[in-house]
Amino acid sequence: MTDLEAPATPSRLQDALDAADLVAPASLFPCLGRVLPAVAGAIGVLDVPDADLSQKTLGLPDASRVCVVLVDGLGHANLAERAGHAPFLRRRLADSSPLTSTFPSTTATAMGTFGVALPPGRTGMLGYTVRDPATGELGNLVSWTGLPPAREWQRETTVFERLVAAGTSVTSIGPARFAGSGLTEAALRGPAYTSAESLAARVDATLDALRRPGVAYLYWGDVDKAGHRHGWGSWQWGDALAELDAELGRLARSLPRDTVLVITADHGMVDVDRTLRWDAATHPVLGDGVALVAGEPRALHLHLEPGVDASTVADRWRDVLGDAAVVATRTEAADDDWFGEISAHVLPVIGDVVVAMTGRATVVDSRTQTPASLDIVGVHGSLTRLEMLVPCLVVA
Known part of the structure; x- marks a missing residue:
């Protein structure tokens, strides 16, 4: 059993999860932490742990270039229910299998596992807020306040660091405020960082990065923002999904030959009662x-x-x-x-x-x-x- 797999023997706690129709990490489907090792396998960097296994598990073909898009808050079931707003994504959803997020299923925790390919128990990325054992105080893993430096808190090597060490060109594309942020340093350190604000600008920057072989990583957070403010069943969430879908379609049409595009997310969403x-x-x-x-x-x-x-x-x-x-x-x-x-x-x-x-x-x-x-x-x-x-x- 690897760090990204769930236990096989049911327990009292697992029985409680089953009764509530809850999904333990990596129980029904592979973990989100398989994505970047699979990318490493696809471009032939097999000294990343579990690269070959992850590539086979996710079904990524070999390629000279891989583009990974992570959409904050785009749950598989959320997307399936609102797929009328997303014709590009809808065409690919039926033949796909989902992944499981982490517990907690929240950005800081999921991004830690996504970027490091290890579970939260190894990364220390255990929620939106966490108690710092050194001070006993509450710290925030998203704003990175009330915490020690990111490299002290999250001590494991990221997959991007491993890829760069192997000589791979890796570019991360996101908003300027994320460059060098605590969460970026903890979970995604290693690549060259290109700042771009609008989704269209990020797609353009991604295409520019992929002129040369290697890996490009694009992050988009507005679907999550719309969900937090208005709920994932709102028209605002639908509009955010439609904007995303249009730009992802443009990205896919414009990619160089011998490029694999992987689209995933950190977590889904429920609307509160x-x-x-x-x-x-x-x-x-x-x-x-x-x-x-x-x-x-x-x-x-x-x-x-x-x-x-x-x-x-x-x-x-x-x-x-x-x-x-x-x-x-x-x-x-x-x-x-x-x-x-x-x-x-x-x-x-x-x-x-x-x-x-x-x-x-x-x-x-x-x-x-x-x-x-x-x-x-x-x-x-x-x-x-x-x-x-x-x-x-x-x-x-």
Whole structure:
């Protein structure tokens, strides 16, 4: 079994996931962390771990150039339901198989596994917010605030670093503010970085990079933004998808010969049900014994006060949330490989209790979340199929 595979033996926790129709990482489909090793295999860089296996698993043909597009928030099931807005993607969806995201199914965690090809237990990228064991304070893995330098937090070698070391030309195309950012340094360090703001400009920059053999990586975040603000069922999300589809179609038509295009995402999305929302800051039972809530409203890490028993807190949360959540102690979640292999320095980043929400329910913490974040419509982080399954579309 590799770091990117799920355990084969069912457990009590797995039974709870099955009852709630939740998808454990790498259980039904290959993990998102297979993508870049598969790209390495396609261009013949086989000293990247699992390159050959990943290439065969994802079905990438050999090529001199590979273009990888990662669309933030474009879940496989979200895309399938709204595919009327995306004729280019729709034509390729039927013959494809999805990948599974990480737990939590959130950008920082998924990008860590995407970029490093190791599970969150190795990267330390364990949620939107995390507790820094050195300070006991809450840090943000997206804005990279309240945390040590990115290379100290995420210590593993990225796939892009391995490709560059092997002599491959690798270009990353994204907004200027992401160049050298904490999240970029943690998960995607290594390539030359080209700044471009609009999607059309990023497509143009990608095509320019692919004039020479190698790898180009393009990131687009506006589908996720539309989902957060308006919900993935909104007309705004449909418009964002339509814009994406048109530019991806142009990209595909303009690629040089002997180029493989891979389109994927970091996670999907559900729209919240505000009648199924609890506030850990004000609820007398949920807050009892909890010193700090990290993660996000769909996937929570509960760090407990000294001397408080994790099993007792987990039972309390189960009693309050009922079938709106699957609640596990750190030991249970680790034993079931929710985070894959766990490095010693990462273990204390995981909550003493871990909570995966079901359906459209959330648990917020008004002590640490901004009013704007409490108003978000589209959310992600948990293990539902909408959140966990992401597309893997190969155009060759």
